[in-house]
Amino acid sequence: MATEGRRVLVHDPTLRDGQHAVAHQLDAAQLRVYAQAADRAGVPVVEVGHGNGLGASSLQIGRARLDDDTMLATVREELTQARMGVFMAPGWGRGRDLRRAVERGADVVRIAAHCTEVTVTERHLSLARELGVEAQAVLLMSHMAEPGQLAEQCSLAVRFGAQAVGIMDSAGHFLPGDVATRIGAITTAVDVPVIFHGHNNLSLAVANSGAAVTAGATIIDACAAGFGAGAGNTPLEVLVAVLERMEYPTGIDLPAALRAADVAHQHLMTSAPTTDSVSVASGLAGVFSGFKRPVLAAAERAGVDPWDVFAELGRRQAVAGQEDLIPHAVQSVLGAARAAS
Amino acid sequence: MATEGRRVLVHDPTLRDGQHAVAHQLDAAQLRVYAQAADRAGVPVVEVGHGNGLGASSLQIGRARLDDDTMLATVREELTQARMGVFMAPGWGRGRDLRRAVERGADVVRIAAHCTEVTVTERHLSLARELGVEAQAVLLMSHMAEPGQLAEQCSLAVRFGAQAVGIMDSAGHFLPGDVATRIGAITTAVDVPVIFHGHNNLSLAVANSGAAVTAGATIIDACAAGFGAGAGNTPLEVLVAVLERMEYPTGIDLPAALRAADVAHQHLMTSAPTTDSVSVASGLAGVFSGFKRPVLAAAERAGVDPWDVFAELGRRQAVAGQEDLIPHAVQSVLGAARAAS
Structure with a gap:
């Protein structure tokens, strides 16, 4: 061809x-x-x-x-x-x-x-x-x-x-x-x-x-x-x-x-699509961007960086529907922070 | 290297x-x-x-x-x-x-x-x-x-x-x-x-x-x-x-x-950068996007398509400061439309 x-x-x-x-x-x-x-x-x-x-x-x-x-x-x-x-x-x-x-x-x-x-x-x-x-x-x-x-x-x-x-x-x-x-x-x-x-x-x-x-x-x-x-x-x-x-x-x-x-x-549209920082973090991590809202909320509650939570979800190969992995990812990020300090 | x-x-x-x-x-x-x-x-x-x-x-x-x-x-x-x-x-x-x-x-x-x-x-x-x-x-x-x-x-x-x-x-x-x-x-x-x-x-x-x-x-x-x-x-x-x-x-x-x-x-920012249709037309034509406002105004006055005006300015290799080329480009677009009809 x-x-x-x-x-x-x-x-x-x-x-x-x-x-x-x-x-x-x-x-x-x-x-x-x-x-x-x-x-x-x-x-x-x-x-x-x-x-x-x-x-x-x-x-x-x-x-x-x-x-x-x-x-x-x-x-x-x-x-x-x-x-x-x-x-x-x-x-x-x-x-x-x-x-x-x-x-x-x-x-x-x-x-x-x-x-x-x-x-x-x-x-x-x-x-x-x-x-x-x-x-x-x-x-x-x-x-x-x-x-x-x-x-x-x-x-x-x-x-x-x-x-x-x-x-x-x-x-x-x-x-x-x-x-x-x-x-x-x-x-x-x-x-x-x-x-x-x-x-x-x-x-x-x-x-x-x-x-x-x-x-x-x-x-x-x-x-x-x-x-x-x-x-x-x-x-x-x-x-x-x-x-x-x-x-x-x-x-x-x-x-x-x-x-x-x-x-x-x-x-x-209500607003034009834009590559905001959450889009970049989820794209880099290979995580479905529908996780945005629950990840931001969980990260704020735990006082950790949402980008770190996305990276951890990427390592865990999270796919849509597996929002229950978010608290586990937050725990891993907290654990890594404790280990580093 | x-x-x-x-x-x-x-x-x-x-x-x-x-x-x-x-x-x-x-x-x-x-x-x-x-x-x-x-x-x-x-x-x-x-x-x-x-x-x-x-x-x-x-x-x-x-x-x-x-x-x-x-x-x-x-x-x-x-x-x-x-x-x-x-x-x-x-x-x-x-x-x-x-x-x-x-x-x-x-x-x-x-x-x-x-x-x-x-x-x-x-x-x-x-x-x-x-x-x-x-x-x-x-x-x-x-x-x-x-x-x-x-x-x-x-x-x-x-x-x-x-x-x-x-x-x-x-x-x-x-x-x-x-x-x-x-x-x-x-x-x-x-x-x-x-x-x-x-x-x-x-x-x-x-x-x-x-x-x-x-x-x-x-x-x-x-x-x-x-x-x-x-x-x-x-x-x-x-x-x-x-x-x-x-x-x-x-x-x-x-x-x-x-x-x-x-x-x-x-x-x-007052608004996030966005690839609107004017950006695409000027990029494709290779025309400085600062021509946006005068091109849209001139195209509307003449009743021609602004994308055609950008294409014509691209053919004329217009660069910043040459806004005086816009009326000439509009005339060419009108001429082409007449020849085609």
């Missing part, structure tokens, strides 16, 4: 991943105004839903303002050329959620799994194929696995029916070289399009996406103006500009993408 | 380049609180002054809240280990400004020139050497010259007495590969430390700085939390985290650098 001038498909989860920045509270008018802007810019896939995907709206994770059906029906009405995407993590989402999403017009279905647990995607990937939509598999927190493991997991997903596979840098931990190695291993192992999804904790989301493309990825996720929690996602309009300079066509009109970014700033 | 593990000196112009974000209005309390935080973090050089450097405070460019003498004397009092830096562009600054700055305790003197006009630095570089301080030369808008030209200009600066030389990506236009080629050419041509100074218009300042280090640069400019106009500068605390991951020691304490970033957010 020729790598220069290869067309890159920009997959846009603004209306799904961006929900994390606003506690899943986007309303129908917001969905409409952004879907129109993205569709007009020539964005090929517009993903929509609760931040954690189909079926995830709940008291525990956070109730979305709109239910899945309403979100999908609303966005569907605004798309003239773009396909509509949905995201689902088995456990939160179920088969019936997937069926309903396809009935509401979803064209592209993403099934997600922790980076070493791709077997959980098998049933839903094969259901998506049965339903006749495009089935994709993505591995979360992918810095926690070696390139060879990721390639194996992606090969398995292809065997389960995935028509595109790839990795999410959920903690925003990768350097461009890390991404190149991992995407290179995956493109060598599979013969379907490879996906990369970056986060901006170390201010490297655009550079990492460029490195992914150079290494062979052809589907890159990006959100308007980086709309997402904390440091945010790869900013779509910046990615399009950089891919233009790298001479990879995307089919997206840059001035219209810049206008879509303005729409995101004006209509979707 | 061994490249792995080479020590990188982070040069911190937060209190000079950041002034552009606040119309040069930092007061003494702000200078003090940030200088303390940077000094405590082990930042080796703290640069201070009007955004455009020594002698630049004026009605035309913008009056700073404090005069050069007061800024230098204030910061000098707070530094216990860091050296103090000043920036000067010949024309705005003069020999007597440089002498006064050295009397007030400046240790490192930066003389700046447009990327093809390094001869203007000769007199002030040799004055700095006479005064016994470290003399550095930096080339502005460096995307407007080829790698070979930049290397020649840097060699000339070394002949004039510069003890470190390098380039500023004033428009935030470079991709990492562009930086690697240019820094590589310069490090081959000179035997003094090489400087890189990035801007974040294409969200690549950190990646470009990493590429500069890999290519041989040993002095990297970075501002706390990216404090600077528009998309801002390379964020210092992120750079330190990334250099840590790349295994280049900086001597800076990361937790203290994260605290200094929080100080910048809380005490220096």
